[in-house]
Amino acid sequence: MVQKSKKPPVTPIDSPVPPKRRGRPRAYQPDVALAKALDLFRRDGFAATSLDDLSAATGMNRPSLYGAFGDKRELFIKSYRRYREDARAAMIDIFRDELPIRKRLDRIYAVALDIYLSGESPRGCFTVMTAASEAVADPDIRAMVLEGFVELDKAFAACFRLAKEKGELPENADPAVLAQIASATIHTIAIRARARVPRKELEAICKGAIDLMIGTK
16 A cells, blocks of 8 residues: 655745844844943043954944944944033033022032042043044044134023123123133043042032132122
8 A cells, every 4th residue: 555645844925934034133222332342442542452452342343343333433423423412412401490509509510529539440421531532633533622612611601691691790891701611620630530630629629619609609
């Protein structure tokens, strides 16, 4: 008796075969990788950070880094832009809210210190400690740094103008000059934070600067 060969089971129409996956899945999250590169650049600077360092920090090999972010300089610029966006997001509500000028400045400097003293070791400000060094030779980075300075000055000037209109400052107060002093205080505490000056000392500097700008009453 000849046995008939068994036919393979027929897949029912209502049970579709899942489509095959095409290509390799992306093995990284761009935002996470960029944040890790940002941390590395803030800690070590541009020159001291190698592609191998970036590869180890992000978990991406060199071809993947190039494909996602471009070369080391492009990754640095994207990291700096990300830092600026994060810092702006942390500060914007304080600059926009209608607060008494002393309370507003207190909160601005407190948030700045939170940023500068964050991480395993104090990293200061990306603009002042890292990007400013590269700005000497790179016109694109220099333009970004100067843009950041101007943006901060304008934000402070708007605060001082409002305070003057509300009678919190004397008639002869110059909002533009006060804004530059306020920005200079930001830069000072960024440098000292990187040098591991204790927070209490940095807070004392901020308080002294505020007293100088708006008086002690």
